[in-house]
Amino acid sequence: MISAKNEAGGSSVMSTENTGRAQTAGERTSAGTTPENVAVLGLGDMGRALASALLAAGHRVTVWNRTAHKADALVAEGARRAASPAAAIAASEVVIVCILDYADIAPLLADDGAGAALEGRVVVNVTNGSPAEARVLAERVAGLGAHYLDGGVMAVPDIIGQPQAFVLYSGAEAAFAAHRGVLDAMARSVYLGADPGAAPLHDLALLTGMYGMFGGFLHAAALVRSAGGNVDAFTRDLLVPWLRAMADSQLLAMAAQVAAGDYGATGSHLAMQVAHDGIGDVSRAQGVSTELFGPLWELMKRRVADGHGHESLGSVVELLHAGAPPA
Numbered sequence: 001m002i003s004a005k006n007e008a009g010g011s012s013v014m015s016t017e018n019t020g021r022a023q024t025a026g027e028r029t030s031a032g033t034t035p036e037n038v039a040v041l042g043l044g045d046m047g048r049a050l051a052s053a054l055l056a057a058g059h060r061v062t063v064w065n066r067t068a069h070k071a072d073a074l075v076a077e078g079a080r081r082a083a084s085p086a087a088a089i090a091a092s093e094v095v096i097v098c099i100l101d102y103a104d105i106a107p108l109l110a111d112d113g114a115g116a117a118l119e120g121r122v123v124v125n126v127t128n129g130s131p132a133e134a135r136v137l138a139e140r141v142a143g144l145g146a147h148y149l150d151g152g153v154m155a156v157p158d159i160i161g162q163p164q165a166f167v168l169y170s171g172a173e174a175a176f177a178a179h180r181g182v183l184d185a186m187a188r189s190v191y192l193g194a195d196p197g198a199a200p201l202h203d204l205a206l207l208t209g210m211y212g213m214f215g216g217f218l219h220a221a222a223l224v225r226s227a228g229g230n231v232d233a234f235t236r237d238l239l240v241p242w243l244r245a246m247a248d249s250q251l252l253a254m255a256a257q258v259a260a261g262d263y264g265a266t267g268s269h270l271a272m273q274v275a276h277d278g279i280g281d282v283s284r285a286q287g288v289s290t291e292l293f294g295p296l297w298e299l300m301k302r303r304v305a306d307g308h309g310h311e312s313l314g315s316v317v318e319l320l321h322a323g324a325p326p327a
């Protein structure tokens, strides 16, 4: 456990007494860290994957789920079943919460003495929510004498525990440092700072980037299919390599421009890009809806009409959010 008074000061780790289970001297996880007592509250698709990864790494996992039978497979893998959230929390140093809705977390932690059991624990909440919800829950958890990390899982359940999975964390830095062994057993851990709202905000930013890519794919697939093309081969042989090349060469350059607020175009200015509505015209001729591409197209045209035709596509961000002038 982490001492509350050491929260600001770093990674001071206190003894693990009162956690309900003794540690065996010399025991090690598969990553070479000290096994910890971890509770997982919520055993939906994601909670089960997280608990399973923790067990596989060698941590001692106590599980609870509202619908008890969902714990059966994990118990067969070596987890302990708790009869209530309070019992799971009492047996653990780290409490991972993974349920569907943020609104249901507070009642869960208030139930049956769970609040009292939280004192000295670290709550790692990976339920998706908003930055404001994360800040409110962090205060509530702190009020119960526990430490709070908000987490954004950037993975689907199938890839939990594999190298491409990562989880964004923000909140109590000392708790993050002290329990890296637990966090890294689930996925690569990325710490974004003390504001509990940072992880959910970056989670949503990554998701909107992903949906932008998926939206582009859907329009492209419809266009190719409308001409009788092979969407599978098109995507594998052309679209994926193209998107990789654009991500590498364009996204980082545009990000630097957005960060600097300086949108000097180097080759592809906005006026050139909106000179002809090729995507719209051909899509309509093929019977393909432009509902996905249309909003971006309108923003690009508006930016040109506003006198920014010489700038790059990155300058469209100014129509989405009035940024602070560069320092």
Ligand SMILES: NC(=O)c1ccc[n+]([C@@H]2O[C@H](COP(=O)([O-])OP(=O)(O)OC[C@H]3O[C@@H](n4cnc5c(N)ncnc54)[C@H](OP(=O)(O)O)[C@@H]3O)[C@@H](O)[C@H]2O)c1
Binding pocket: 042, 043, 044, 045, 046, 047, 065, 066, 067, 070, 098, 099, 100, 101, 104, 108, 126, 127, 128, 129, 153, 154, 155, 156, 157
């Ligand atoms: N699956 C993904 O790909 C993914 C990826 C990233 C993040 N996430 C996030 O992870 C969280 C869980 O997702 P999931 O995929 O595991 O969802 P899920 O399979 O639908 O499971 C939902 C879980 O929430 C529990 N639950 C719902 N309402 C509850 C309540 N009022 N009190 C207590 N428990 C309650 C359910 O319990 P019962 O079994 O009793 O219904 C179940 O354990 C969500 O916030 C989701 O956004 C999921």
